[in-house]
Amino acid sequence: MKKSLILIILILLSISFNYGFKNQTTKIYIEPQNMTVISGEIKSFDIFISNVSDLYGVAFDISIPLSQIKVLDSYINHSKDNEKNILTKDNKDIVLLKSIKENENKIIIGISRIGQVSGISGSGLILSVQFTGSNVGVFDISLQNIYLFDSKMKQISVDSSSANSKITVVPQDTLPPSIKLTKTPPPETNQTLSVEFQWEGSDDKTLPENLLYSYKLDDGIWSDWKKTNKYLTPNLKEGDHIFSIKAKDEAGNESQTLIYTFKVDITPPSLEILSPLSGTEVLEKIIEIKGKTEPNISVKVKDTLVTTDEQTGEFKISYTLNEGTNDILVTAIDKAGNETSKKITILYKRRTIIRLQIGNLMAVINDKTVILELAPFIESGRTLVPLRFVAETFGANVGWEDKEQKITITLEDKNIVLWVGKKEALVNDERYYLEVPPKVIEIPEIGGGRTVVPLRFVSEALGAQVDWDPDLQIITITYPKY
């Protein structure tokens, strides 16, 4: 008790002294300034003094919520591990006075060298305090009423701006947190710019906002642990990528690494249309389109989705043509959204079927009825029909030369030449003989003449098939023939 009395006298004596700053500011501070501890765990904080000259003794109060942070008398030490107190640098004795004031939430501390010795200069530990966080929460501790004395019992001015610390007591926790990704690029993407990942973590004890995360892309290095819920990758190269992430709770428990693999693909798929060839002319309304792409590619023919073979990438689809030119767009789309399109043009020519009856003005062309100016008639066993009807039905060009009374019928590569009243005909310059020649029939109702031609000869010369039903006297012309 004698020693403590000396100390108190020292303190009282020095109150009136107040010195200005020396070359280097003497500082008293608590380490660490921020600490997270698990409830029930014994941890410590330390008080240091730096840049001091001729230090002989020190006194201060530790302001600490003692009902939350438990400190025992035996927890308060003037040294720790192998680190000696600055005041014992020269192996001289010191005295440590400590008084825990539960009601006032403070611990009174006095430390002094003993006897007629000089002070100590330099930096070092002055006190180490062990504690247990008994209640969960965030607690402030600070040093108050700080007095530093030199060997002449003069007060040493001191910077105490860092003489405080924050202790966060978290619940006891042995279970690691878990993570789930809330935003990822699709498993296959054609985006080479950065993509974003977002995630959420959860834990039995640590609040989500206090979880720490570390992540990496591919074989990169793990990021520092941080409180963030998103990551924007750098620009990506084509190929496979792996995003890895793990979470850590306040107790330091680490989650399993969560892995997300994805692929950047900017190469459009291959596409080949095997049949039909573009430019093909067909007579059938329904055709089969066959093609080949890569496996696992979706194919669209116009707007219809086609299933492709998983192994070979081959596909086929029945396609209904419109009469005339059909531009058919075939598109292959890979999972990343890259597209390859090919267009084929198919000409669908409908087969024409004409039905005529001898003596009947009505004729049926496919499903349409037309009225002839002149009914078909038989002369010398040959059926004759108006030239104009032939021209219109087959879509042939008909030329007429008045002087020679010459008729020219042209359809594609066929060229037929006939003359009114002549039994000679030319088909692509090849000479034919007609039983009955073309003639002009006067029709009083229209006040003029109409040229008639032998139906079978003209039809067959144009490439049509002519069938005759003698019972019903019906002629069926099919063009082109089967």
Ligand SMILES: [Ca+2]
């Ligand atoms: Ca946990």
Ligand SMILES: [Ca+2]
């Ligand atoms: Ca691709």
